[in-house]
Amino acid sequence: MKLHNSTDRIEKQILLRAPRSRVWRALANAEEFGAWFGMKLEGAIAPGARVHGQITLPEHGNVTVEIVIERMDPESRMSYRWHPYAVESGVDYSSEPTTLVEFQLEEVAEGTRLTVVESGFDGIPLARRAEALRMNDAGWAEQLENIARYVAS
Amino acid sequence: MFAALGDETRLALVARLSSEGPLSITRLTAGSAVTRQAITKHLDVLATAGLVSDVRRGRERIWELEPEQMEMARAYLERVSKRWDEALDRLKQFVEE
Secondary structure (H helix, E strand, C coil), rough: CCCCCCCCCCEEEEEECCCCHHHHHHHHHHHHHHHHHEEECCCCCCCEEEEEEEEEEHHHHEEEEEEEEEEEECCCCCEEEEEHHHCCCCCCCCCCCCCEEEEEEECCCCCEEEEEEECCCHCCCCCCHHHHHHCHHHHHHHHHHHHHHHCCC | CHHCCHHHHHHHHHHHHHHHEEEHHHHHHHHCCCHHHHHHHHHHHHHCCCCCCEEEEEEEEEEEEEEEEHHHHHHHHHHHHHHHHHHHHHHHHHHCC
Protein backbone atom coordinates (compact mmCIF):
# COMPACT_ATOMS: atom_id res chain seq x y z
CA MET A 1 0.00 0.00 0.00
CA LYS A 2 1.20 3.41 -0.87
CA LEU A 3 1.00 6.07 1.76
CA HIS A 4 -0.71 9.24 0.74
CA ASN A 5 1.62 12.03 1.60
CA SER A 6 0.87 15.66 1.12
CA THR A 7 2.42 15.96 -2.32
CA ASP A 8 0.81 12.95 -4.01
CA ARG A 9 -2.88 13.66 -3.92
CA ILE A 10 -5.64 16.24 -4.06
CA GLU A 11 -9.14 15.72 -2.80
CA LYS A 12 -12.01 18.11 -3.43
CA GLN A 13 -15.63 18.00 -2.46
CA ILE A 14 -18.45 20.21 -3.69
CA LEU A 15 -22.19 20.29 -3.16
CA LEU A 16 -24.08 20.69 -6.38
CA ARG A 17 -27.73 21.70 -6.23
CA ALA A 18 -28.69 19.43 -9.09
CA PRO A 19 -29.86 15.82 -9.34
CA ARG A 20 -27.29 13.07 -9.68
CA SER A 21 -28.44 12.32 -13.22
CA ARG A 22 -27.73 15.92 -14.22
CA VAL A 23 -24.25 15.87 -12.69
CA TRP A 24 -23.51 12.53 -14.31
CA ARG A 25 -24.39 13.91 -17.72
CA ALA A 26 -22.01 16.83 -17.16
CA LEU A 27 -19.24 14.28 -16.55
CA ALA A 28 -20.07 11.50 -18.98
CA ASN A 29 -21.05 13.53 -22.01
CA ALA A 30 -17.95 14.75 -23.81
CA GLU A 31 -19.52 17.96 -25.00
CA GLU A 32 -20.85 18.84 -21.56
CA PHE A 33 -17.62 17.88 -19.83
CA GLY A 34 -15.73 20.10 -22.20
CA ALA A 35 -18.14 22.99 -21.67
CA TRP A 36 -17.45 23.38 -17.95
CA PHE A 37 -13.91 22.07 -17.90
CA GLY A 38 -12.79 24.40 -20.61
CA MET A 39 -11.80 22.11 -23.44
CA LYS A 40 -13.06 20.86 -26.73
CA LEU A 41 -13.20 17.06 -26.63
CA GLU A 42 -13.16 14.78 -29.62
CA GLY A 43 -14.80 11.40 -29.27
CA ALA A 44 -17.15 9.84 -26.77
CA ILE A 45 -16.39 9.23 -23.12
CA ALA A 46 -16.54 5.46 -22.56
CA PRO A 47 -14.52 2.93 -20.54
CA GLY A 48 -11.13 2.39 -22.17
CA ALA A 49 -11.59 5.26 -24.60
CA ARG A 50 -8.82 7.73 -25.38
CA VAL A 51 -10.40 11.12 -25.69
CA HIS A 52 -8.44 14.02 -27.08
CA GLY A 53 -9.13 17.56 -26.16
CA GLN A 54 -8.03 21.06 -26.90
CA ILE A 55 -7.92 23.33 -23.90
CA THR A 56 -10.04 26.39 -24.55
CA LEU A 57 -9.18 28.41 -21.45
CA PRO A 58 -7.54 31.69 -22.47
CA GLU A 59 -4.59 31.37 -20.06
CA HIS A 60 -3.52 28.06 -21.56
CA GLY A 61 -2.87 28.83 -25.18
CA ASN A 62 -2.86 25.98 -27.66
CA VAL A 63 -2.66 22.81 -25.60
CA THR A 64 -3.82 19.31 -26.43
CA VAL A 65 -4.66 16.81 -23.71
CA GLU A 66 -5.34 13.10 -23.82
CA ILE A 67 -7.72 11.53 -21.37
CA VAL A 68 -7.85 7.77 -20.98
CA ILE A 69 -11.13 6.74 -19.43
CA GLU A 70 -10.85 3.95 -16.89
CA ARG A 71 -14.08 3.33 -15.08
CA MET A 72 -17.67 4.43 -15.53
CA ASP A 73 -20.42 3.38 -13.13
CA PRO A 74 -23.44 5.41 -14.23
CA GLU A 75 -24.43 8.16 -11.81
CA SER A 76 -21.91 6.86 -9.30
CA ARG A 77 -18.26 6.84 -10.35
CA MET A 78 -16.05 7.85 -13.20
CA SER A 79 -12.29 7.80 -13.43
CA TYR A 80 -9.67 8.64 -16.01
CA ARG A 81 -5.94 9.07 -16.39
CA TRP A 82 -4.17 12.03 -17.89
CA HIS A 83 -1.01 14.05 -17.78
CA PRO A 84 -1.75 16.60 -15.11
CA TYR A 85 -1.27 20.23 -15.71
CA ALA A 86 0.63 19.41 -18.86
CA VAL A 87 0.07 22.77 -20.36
CA GLU A 88 3.17 23.34 -22.42
CA SER A 89 2.53 23.06 -26.11
CA GLY A 90 5.01 21.09 -28.17
CA VAL A 91 6.12 18.80 -25.33
CA ASP A 92 5.59 15.07 -25.69
CA TYR A 93 4.33 13.77 -22.37
CA SER A 94 3.27 10.37 -23.65
CA SER A 95 6.10 8.45 -22.01
CA GLU A 96 5.60 10.06 -18.62
CA PRO A 97 3.45 8.74 -15.77
CA THR A 98 -0.13 9.91 -15.52
CA THR A 99 -2.33 10.84 -12.61
CA LEU A 100 -5.66 9.21 -11.85
CA VAL A 101 -8.73 11.42 -11.56
CA GLU A 102 -11.73 9.92 -9.78
CA PHE A 103 -15.18 11.46 -9.55
CA GLN A 104 -17.63 10.10 -7.04
CA LEU A 105 -21.29 11.16 -6.93
CA GLU A 106 -23.43 10.88 -3.86
CA GLU A 107 -27.08 11.78 -3.55
CA VAL A 108 -27.82 14.14 -0.66
CA ALA A 109 -30.92 16.08 0.39
CA GLU A 110 -29.74 19.29 -1.29
CA GLY A 111 -28.69 17.61 -4.53
CA THR A 112 -25.43 15.85 -5.27
CA ARG A 113 -22.18 15.72 -3.38
CA LEU A 114 -19.31 15.36 -5.80
CA THR A 115 -15.89 14.22 -4.66
CA VAL A 116 -12.87 14.54 -6.92
CA VAL A 117 -9.59 12.84 -6.11
CA GLU A 118 -6.53 13.26 -8.27
CA SER A 119 -3.61 11.09 -7.23
CA GLY A 120 -0.19 9.98 -8.43
CA PHE A 121 1.59 13.32 -8.45
CA ASP A 122 4.67 11.86 -6.79
CA GLY A 123 5.20 9.82 -9.95
CA ILE A 124 5.37 12.95 -12.09
CA PRO A 125 8.98 14.01 -12.66
CA LEU A 126 9.95 16.86 -10.38
CA ALA A 127 11.37 18.72 -13.34
CA ARG A 128 7.98 18.59 -15.03
CA ARG A 129 6.28 19.95 -11.94
CA ALA A 130 8.87 22.70 -11.63
CA GLU A 131 8.33 23.59 -15.27
CA ALA A 132 4.58 23.85 -14.85
CA LEU A 133 5.16 26.29 -12.03
CA ARG A 134 7.81 28.21 -13.89
CA MET A 135 5.48 28.81 -16.79
CA ASN A 136 2.82 30.20 -14.53
CA ASP A 137 4.64 31.99 -11.81
CA ALA A 138 7.45 34.38 -12.51
CA GLY A 139 8.41 34.57 -8.84
CA TRP A 140 9.07 30.87 -8.57
CA ALA A 141 10.80 30.84 -11.89
CA GLU A 142 13.29 33.43 -10.85
CA GLN A 143 14.11 31.78 -7.55
CA LEU A 144 14.47 28.32 -9.03
CA GLU A 145 16.84 29.75 -11.59
CA ASN A 146 18.79 31.55 -8.92
CA ILE A 147 19.17 28.34 -6.98
CA ALA A 148 20.09 26.40 -10.10
CA ARG A 149 22.74 28.96 -11.03
CA TYR A 150 24.34 28.88 -7.61
CA VAL A 151 24.24 25.13 -7.36
CA ALA A 152 25.83 24.81 -10.78
CA SER A 153 28.59 27.35 -10.17
CA MET B 1 10.43 32.64 0.94
CA PHE B 2 11.53 34.66 -2.07
CA ALA B 3 12.63 37.48 0.18
CA ALA B 4 14.75 35.03 2.13
CA LEU B 5 16.61 34.11 -1.02
CA GLY B 6 16.96 37.65 -2.27
CA ASP B 7 20.42 38.10 -0.83
CA GLU B 8 23.78 37.06 -2.25
CA THR B 9 25.13 35.65 1.02
CA ARG B 10 22.02 33.62 1.70
CA LEU B 11 21.87 32.27 -1.83
CA ALA B 12 25.52 31.27 -1.51
CA LEU B 13 24.76 29.48 1.77
CA VAL B 14 21.90 27.58 0.16
CA ALA B 15 24.17 26.65 -2.74
CA ARG B 16 26.89 25.33 -0.42
CA LEU B 17 24.46 23.28 1.65
CA SER B 18 23.02 21.95 -1.56
CA SER B 19 26.34 20.85 -3.04
CA GLU B 20 28.21 19.83 0.13
CA GLY B 21 25.41 18.56 2.32
CA PRO B 22 25.00 19.34 6.03
CA LEU B 23 27.70 21.68 7.35
CA SER B 24 28.63 23.08 10.72
CA ILE B 25 28.60 26.80 11.32
CA THR B 26 32.40 26.64 11.58
CA ARG B 27 32.68 25.11 8.11
CA LEU B 28 30.20 27.60 6.69
CA THR B 29 32.12 30.52 8.11
CA ALA B 30 35.61 29.27 7.19
CA GLY B 31 37.15 31.20 4.34
CA SER B 32 34.32 33.68 4.33
CA ALA B 33 34.70 37.40 4.75
CA VAL B 34 31.42 37.40 6.65
CA THR B 35 31.51 36.90 10.42
CA ARG B 36 30.18 33.83 12.14
CA GLN B 37 27.55 35.98 13.80
CA ALA B 38 26.37 37.39 10.47
CA ILE B 39 26.26 33.91 8.91
CA THR B 40 24.16 32.70 11.83
CA LYS B 41 21.75 35.58 11.27
CA HIS B 42 21.46 34.72 7.60
CA LEU B 43 20.86 31.06 8.44
CA ASP B 44 18.14 32.05 10.87
CA VAL B 45 16.40 34.03 8.13
CA LEU B 46 16.61 30.99 5.85
CA ALA B 47 15.33 28.74 8.64
CA THR B 48 12.34 31.00 9.24
CA ALA B 49 11.54 30.71 5.55
CA GLY B 50 11.68 26.93 5.86
CA LEU B 51 14.66 26.56 3.57
CA VAL B 52 17.23 25.26 6.06
CA SER B 53 17.16 23.62 9.44
CA ASP B 54 19.72 22.89 12.10
CA VAL B 55 20.47 20.14 14.56
CA ARG B 56 22.75 20.45 17.53
CA ARG B 57 25.63 18.02 17.48
CA GLY B 58 27.75 18.42 20.59
CA ARG B 59 28.62 22.07 20.82
CA GLU B 60 28.06 22.70 17.11
CA ARG B 61 24.96 23.51 15.14
CA ILE B 62 24.84 21.55 11.91
CA TRP B 63 22.86 23.18 9.14
CA GLU B 64 21.19 21.42 6.30
CA LEU B 65 18.95 22.25 3.41
CA GLU B 66 15.28 21.47 3.65
CA PRO B 67 14.76 19.85 0.31
CA GLU B 68 13.43 22.65 -1.82
CA GLN B 69 11.87 20.01 -3.99
CA MET B 70 9.37 19.45 -1.24
CA GLU B 71 8.46 23.12 -1.32
CA MET B 72 8.23 23.04 -5.05
CA ALA B 73 6.08 19.91 -5.03
CA ARG B 74 3.74 21.54 -2.53
CA ALA B 75 3.53 24.72 -4.55
CA TYR B 76 2.76 22.66 -7.62
CA LEU B 77 0.00 20.76 -5.86
CA GLU B 78 -1.48 24.03 -4.63
CA ARG B 79 -1.56 25.23 -8.18
CA VAL B 80 -3.28 22.10 -9.43
CA SER B 81 -5.65 22.33 -6.48
CA LYS B 82 -6.58 25.88 -7.45
CA ARG B 83 -7.25 24.70 -10.99
CA TRP B 84 -9.68 22.12 -9.65
CA ASP B 85 -11.44 24.72 -7.51
CA GLU B 86 -11.93 26.87 -10.58
CA ALA B 87 -13.12 23.93 -12.69
CA LEU B 88 -15.57 22.76 -10.02
CA ASP B 89 -16.98 26.28 -9.68
CA ARG B 90 -17.64 26.22 -13.41
CA LEU B 91 -19.24 22.77 -13.09
CA LYS B 92 -21.47 24.07 -10.29
CA GLN B 93 -22.68 26.94 -12.43
CA PHE B 94 -23.11 24.60 -15.36
CA VAL B 95 -25.33 22.02 -13.62
CA GLU B 96 -27.27 24.48 -11.47
CA GLU B 97 -28.29 26.66 -14.39
